[in-house]
Amino acid sequence: MSAINSINATNLILGAHFSIAKGFHDAVYQAKSYGCNALQMFTKNATTWKERTVTQAEQERFEQAKTDTGIQSIATHTSYLINLASPDPKKHAMSYGALKQEIIRSSALKIPFCVLHPGAHMVSGIDAGLLKISETINRLFSETEEATSRLLLETTAGQGSGLGHTFEQLAEIINRIERKERIGICLDTCHIFAAGYDIRTQETYQQTMNHFDATLGLNLLFVIHINDSKKDLGSRVDRHTHIGKGALGVDAFKHILNDEKLFHVPKLLETAKKEGDIDWDQRNFDLLRSIGPD
Numbered sequence: 262m263s264a265i266n267s268i269n270a271t272n273l274i275l276g277a278h279f280s281i282a283k284g285f286h287d288a289v290y291q292a293k294s295y296g297c298n299a300l301q302m303f304t305k306n307a308t309t310w311k312e313r314t315v316t317q318a319e320q321e322r323f324e325q326a327k328t329d330t331g332i333q334s335i336a337t338h339t340s341y342l343i344n345l346a347s348p349d350p351k352k353h354a355m356s357y358g359a360l361k362q363e364i365i366r367s368s369a370l371k372i373p374f375c376v377l378h379p380g381a382h383m384v385s386g387i388d389a390g391l392l393k394i395s396e397t398i399n400r401l402f403s404e405t406e407e408a409t410s411r412l413l414l415e416t417t418a419g420q421g422s423g424l425g426h427t428f429e430q431l432a433e434i435i436n437r438i439e440r441k442e443r444i445g446i447c448l449d450t451c452h453i454f455a456a457g458y459d460i461r462t463q464e465t466y467q468q469t470m471n472h473f474d475a476t477l478g479l480n481l482l483f484v485i486h487i488n489d490s491k492k493d494l495g496s497r498v499d500r501h502t503h504i505g506k507g508a509l510g511v512d513a514f515k516h517i518l519n520d521e522k523l524f525h526v527p528k529l530l531e532t533a534k535k536e537g538d539i540d541w542d543q544r545n546f547d548l549l550r551s552i553g554p555d
Contacts, residue, residue: 272554273518274334276300277530277542285319285370289326289335295546299334299527301376301484304366307340310355312362315369323370334527336374336413336447336484337367345397346380346390346424356380357397364401367410374484375410376447378417379425379434390424395437402440413447413483418455418499426456426497428476435477446477449486449531450517451502454509457495461509466516479522487514487528487549503532504545511552518553 276299279288285302292300305313327333340359347353360377367375382390398412414434419426425434431446438444450460458472459465473479489507491500505511517523530545 272521272524273550274299274525274527275529275546275549275553276332276334276527277532277546278302278338284322285315286322286326289323289330289332292332293330295542297546298332299336299529300332301336301338301529301531303340304337304363304370305340307338308342310340310342310359312359313366315366320369333373335372336376336527336529337363337370337372337410338376339363339378341378343377344380344383345377345394346382346385348383348385348389348393353393353397357401360397361401361405364405364408364410364412368405368408372410374413374445374447376413376415376484378423379414379431381422382424383422387424387430390422391430391433392437394424395434398434398444399437399439402438402443408443411443411445411483413445415447415486416449416452416456418452419497420499426452428473432476435481444481445483446481447484447486448473448482449488450509450513451486451488451490451507452499454490454494454513455492455496455498455500457497459494460513460516462512463516466513470520470522482523482526485517485523485526485528486531487517488531489514501532503541504530504548511548514549515552518549524554 276297278301279291281288281302288302343356343359380394417423417425458469460469488501489504489509491502492498493508
């Protein structure tokens, strides 16, 4: 993946989550309208279990949009209902089915990355939850041999019984994955901060990234969700806010954007779009571009 894109000839691969309300292709054109060279999108309504298939016409329009814009760094985000660690057999089966369909849709659209919240163990305990996640992913990979989208486990804030809020938990899942070429990590700045990883100073940022590299490996980092946090360090509460408007502050994002080891990694906003007359995507993009690499 090149760090130089025809839309924005810098070392910054930047985008946001865009709506598919007017079609998959429209999300790509929305990204281009902001001068972006990356984006994230859903492939279905993320708050329901109802599934859908991708039609050939949708595939063709999506491919045309990618050709028109030059945007290739794209991620999908799975339904928020999916919980691979659920101890409830029915909910686990529904979660598995939803994830399988998501991987199939993402691959049909030739989208390189599919982002997943690992899951919550509920009452089964951490060890049982982590084992169930890895076993389920191994089953998924064995039953989707033709799929091309790489599954990315997202770092979480650790709310409730949520898993994936420590690098060690993610490593434990990945160590059990048989097809490691199909797995990776999506790092969310808000989530890791809420989970207790400080990135506000150059020193603490380097400590956190060194810990990530030693535990998981930077080679597994394929996407970064770039969000400020409404809540404080170690709060274990997942609440995104606009860049520089939260507890992380602008400097944290300077460290990430100017880290040469991360130049090739797409950085995607997941903050509120518009409030009144304010286009927050534009404001956030303008600020990030002003503090990023030339």
